[in-house]
Amino acid sequence: MEKFFETLSREVAENDSISNDMFKKFNVKRGLRNEDGSGVLVGLTEISSVMGYTKYDEEVVPVEGRLFYRGYDVNDLVNSDAPLQGKHAMFEETAYLLLAGKLPNNEELTFFQKLLASHRELPKNFVRDQLSTFRTPDIMNALARSVLTLYSSDKNPDDISLDNLLRQSVDLVAKVPSIVAYAYRVYLEAFKRKSLIIHKSNPEYTTAENFLSLIRDNGEFTETEATVLDTALVLHADHGGGNNSTFAARVVTSSGTDTYSAIAASLGSLKGPLHGGANLFVMKMMDDIKANVKDWTDKEQLRAYILEILNGEAGNGSGKVYGFGHAVYTLSDPRAKILKKYAQQLAQEKKRNDEFALYAALEAVVPEAFAEFKGGGKVVAPNVDFYSGFVYDCMDIPREVYTPLFAMARMAGWVSHRIEEILVQKRIMRPAYKNVTTMKQYIPISSR
Numbered sequence: 248m249e250k251f252f253e254t255l256s257r258e259v260a261e262n263d264s265i266s267n268d269m270f271k272k273f274n275v276k277r278g279l280r281n282e283d284g285s286g287v288l289v290g291l292t293e294i295s296s297v298m299g300y301t302k303y304d305e306e307v308v309p310v311e312g313r314l315f316y317r318g319y320d321v322n323d324l325v326n327s328d329a330p331l332q333g334k335h336a337m338f339e340e341t342a343y344l345l346l347a348g349k350l351p352n353n354e355e356l357t358f359f360q361k362l363l364a365s366h367r368e369l370p371k372n373f374v375r376d377q378l379s380t381f382r383t384p385d386i387m388n389a390l391a392r393s394v395l396t397l398y399s400s401d402k403n404p405d406d407i408s409l410d411n412l413l414r415q416s417v418d419l420v421a422k423v424p425s426i427v428a429y430a431y432r433v434y435l436e437a438f439k440r441k442s443l444i445i446h447k448s449n450p451e452y453t454t455a456e457n458f459l460s461l462i463r464d465n466g467e468f469t470e471t472e473a474t475v476l477d478t479a480l481v482l483h484a485d486h487g488g489g490n491n492s493t494f495a496a497r498v499v500t501s502s503g504t505d506t507y508s509a510i511a512a513s514l515g516s517l518k519g520p521l522h523g524g525a526n527l528f529v530m531k532m533m534d535d536i537k538a539n540v541k542d543w544t545d546k547e548q549l550r551a552y553i554l555e556i557l558n559g560e561a562g563n564g565s566g567k568v569y570g571f572g573h574a575v576y577t578l579s580d581p582r583a584k585i586l587k588k589y590a591q592q593l594a595q596e597k598k599r600n601d602e603f604a605l606y607a608a609l610e611a612v613v614p615e616a617f618a619e620f621k622g623g624g625k626v627v628a629p630n631v632d633f634y635s636g637f638v639y640d641c642m643d644i645p646r647e648v649y650t651p652l653f654a655m656a657r658m659a660g661w662v663s664h665r666i667e668e669i670l671v672q673k674r675i676m677r678p679a680y681k682n683v684t685t686m687k688q689y690i691p692i693s694s695r
Contacts, residue, residue, distance in 0.1 A: 309577030485660030570633030
């Protein structure tokens, strides 16, 4: 058996190889990217926009990054200049905005909060039959499988009328945080030999508050923790129609399939280390830097080690400095700026100022090392993943739920884009792939 797969592997490698010259010859937009790195325009959306550069005479000019939801700057939605205390239900307000296209008034927001709270409960015996029976150490795997299972408890799963889509959307935005929390509790019991503790949802809590209460043994959290998590959920709620997981939702939706299948596709995309799994790689990289750089305050030591990482001589050998650079943002990622401020506040509260100083030092060192290594004038800045893991770690949020937490937030964006795809685009996506193999004469099996 092993020998067969070795042979098969060799044959696949030999027969699935297309040279870079072929891509250039046929002007293929690899990764749906133009030569200047910008995305190929494949659709229109009113849900969100990402701004990281402008074009003058077809030349890409870097600018400070900005993120808009339905035309509103995300900095305004999280009131980033205000103190942490006193903010409340920002994610619920944002989810309503993404779905409805307008900001809710007090009455609408209150009703929407209650509606989400009423949909948090999972189907009867779901934790036992779904999460406990099919145990996995990967919460994203458990979440994707659970979303597909929800199809069977939906009395009208394939109906793509607007009313039904909205019902399913609200249900998923409400239920996914519960699934993530309970999948984590099962993970602790199954793989960490901890007692299985299942808390009930509190209808008076916001999404952020309820999630924290479900993953904590004692169900307790601070106001600061709830506000920071609420903010993080807003920052991750959407990121334009072209990000990989949202594009996956739109591609699959365009076939006319059901909501659960489309969202499962998005979850599969987000699970990838080049997308939603990136903050875990940042934390692993930071663990490695802390262990191998003796003086965290010495920028020359840091720069030298970053160059080793870029050369593939340190870290995980990939040559990547995780948490830096972005497909759209150039000079800055607005989400990273907001999370950096909260990271500093949490570091002071948790007595982890030395670690925050390391992050801040790398923010200056990495672009310099990158410029020396690559040459040229490409600018790299911290992206949202650089600080998000540290923020979560300061709040004692376990690493196992970092990417699922991203999915909880992005659910609001995914379902909104799915609805827009159905109402506006109305055409199955079918990009072209040119076949570049040579034609062959069929040989009967007796002669091979």
